Amino acid sequence: MRKPQSQETLSEKLKRGLLSFGLKSNLLRTHTLRQVEKGLYDYIVVENPERRPRQVQRLRFMAMKNLLHAGARGARRGLIGEKPLRMLADTFVGKFVMADPQKSKAFAKVYGFEPPSFLVVSPTERCNLRCVGCYAGDRSHQARSLEADTFRRILREKTQSWGSHFTVISGGEPFLYRGENSVDLIDIIAENADNYFLAFTNGTLITETLAARMADVGNVTPAISVEGFGEETDARRGRGTHERILRAMRCLRDAGVPFGISVTATRHNAERILSDAFLDFYFEEQGALYGWIFQYMPIGRDASFDLLVSPRQRLWMLERELHILEKTGYFYVDFWNGGVLSLGCIAAGRAGGYLHVDWNGNIAPCVFFPYYMDNIYDLYKKGRCLSHALKSQLFLDIRCWQAKYGYQQPPERVRNLFRPCPMRDHHGVAHAIVERTKAKPLNAEAAAAAEDSEYLMRFINYDHRLEEVLDPVWERQVRLYEAW
Known part of the structure; x- marks a missing residue:
């Protein structure tokens, strides 16, 4: 028997709504979608339990909302068959999006x-x-x-x-x-x-x-x-x-x-x-x-x-x-x-x-x-x-950098998530980690890149120019919204 809605946690409400999404009539599908959207917004943006920058949370909500609408659009147009639709709800949503935290704990x-x-x-x-x-x-x-x-x-x-x-x-x-x-x-x-x-x-x-x-x-x-x-x-x-x-x-x-x-x-x-x-x-x-x-x-x-x-x-x-x-x-x-x-x-x-x-x-x-x-x-x-493999020094060093860059930082210390990649946007960081941990290349191209000083400098110069261009956008998009 389902709990009365007033006693349901937000997570339970979201899971119930998401699991029923797409499996009803068009009228109920629209109603369910609105309920799910509101629950997502309240949880991600309003409650924001992990204290992420508010603009970050707003953009994350928009992405989740768009993904939900993609499913609705596919269902309305008949682009998703009965079993694929059921598996989207039961497996992708029920087991992945709304994953049981007990295994993780x-x-x-x-x-x-x-x-x-x-x-x-x-x-x-x-x-x-x-x-x-x-x-x-x-x-x-x-x-x-x-x-x-x-x-x-x-x-x-x-x-x-x-x-x-x-x-x-x-x-x-x-x-x-x-x-x-x-x-x-x-x-x-x-x-x-x-x-x-x-x-x-x-x-x-x-x-x-x-x-x-x-x-x-x-x-x-x-x-x-x-x-x-x-x-x-x-x-x-x-x-x-x-x-x-x-x-x-x-x-x-x-x-x-x-x-x-x-x-x-x-x-x-x-x-x-x-x-x-x-x-x-x-x-x-x-x-x-x-x-x-x-x-x-x-x-x-x-x-x-x-x-x-x-x-x-x-x-x-x-x-x-x-x-x-x-x-x-x-x-x-x-x-x-x-x-x-x-x-x-x-x-x-x-x-x-x-x-x-x-x-x-x-x-x-x-x-x-x-x-x-x-x-x-x-x-x-x-x-x-x-x-x-999660305990290898290569993985540990990358996760340490991620945590310091912003993943485990308070909102005011989160760095620019519009250039988040150590390999592409902070190539000097990735290069140093590979050298320090003596990580092995997957192929000959990766081996050549690691040993090529010109390749390293070209990427570092690219990243400096990227910083000059994208950091002001981060300040504008996130810091000003946070102050507001």
Whole structure:
């Protein structure tokens, strides 16, 4: 029997509202959405139990509201089938968004710190495209993949030990994964029905058959990589790629599988990927429910600082992204400029954050921080587990920097969360941590970057210019609002 509403905690009210969201009639769906919005605003902005800067909390509320509206929009338009909708409510919301804190508390008693909230796994290095600047590099002739049993064990460990029910899959191209006995990614996803999966994919392998399998398991959403429209996407990913992507999106719409887009921002496409025409095309015409922007990182194959967005472009992007967040209702978030939404860098297994396991079993702080100290196969041989990697000096040093930068600071001491990344926005910090901890590079490109003094100075100079451009925006957006 449900408690009377007056006796329900705010968390319980939110969970009840979120779990019923999308499973009712249109009228009740609208009513439920309004209730959930009010509960979120009261908790995140008004109560603000962790005493975060108020403007930070307001922006975080806007992002959560937009994500809720994305689900509503998808349900109204028939873009989400019955089982995917149920899994969104029961697994993504019920188990991840409104996670039971008991597992986290039990973990903290043993380890002395809270566990990450999710995991990123790149199960295979294989890819059918050769995109310029991809951090996965170009080793298709010797591509590696995680053993299926190891993949399974990683997922069960993080779910049972951390209480984590959300997993991100990257690559390589994840839908090329094949483990022992021809086990593929959908097989693994089906075995872990208590997790919700976000798979970053180039989209070219998504057929009617694969889309139907995704709809059948219900607990996966693909984020398809685009660089803009056809011209920009084909220029980086190969001729005909964009046409194949549009076919994939049609298959997903027809099958009722919710999907989003993943966009690499470069100096050449920054304005295009934030234009009204771009938003209309992918969010309205194609039916994408969410989008992620990953600013080009010069460290992979054929890395080039000429592709890096300039500090002035990044300022323009930030202002445009804030407008999109507050005025359009779209959930379209920049992994770097949007650091305010995650309370800063979430790498190295920070509470609320994640770590990355690649196809070799190497355990890195982040997909874009290609250095490591532990390997999952080595840990298992020693009788240890995935969580042991959280205690490596590399991870500890990064989490220490995160805490001092703002994550565990009072509002008046929180530094600029619009440039939160130690690897990209404070490269001198990342370089020093790698040297001090003697972390190993994931690949030859990372090894060359760590030893290249010119690379280091170019990044440090870039970060100084970025500081000059973005810090005044932080002061304007956050400090003045706090004073008010």
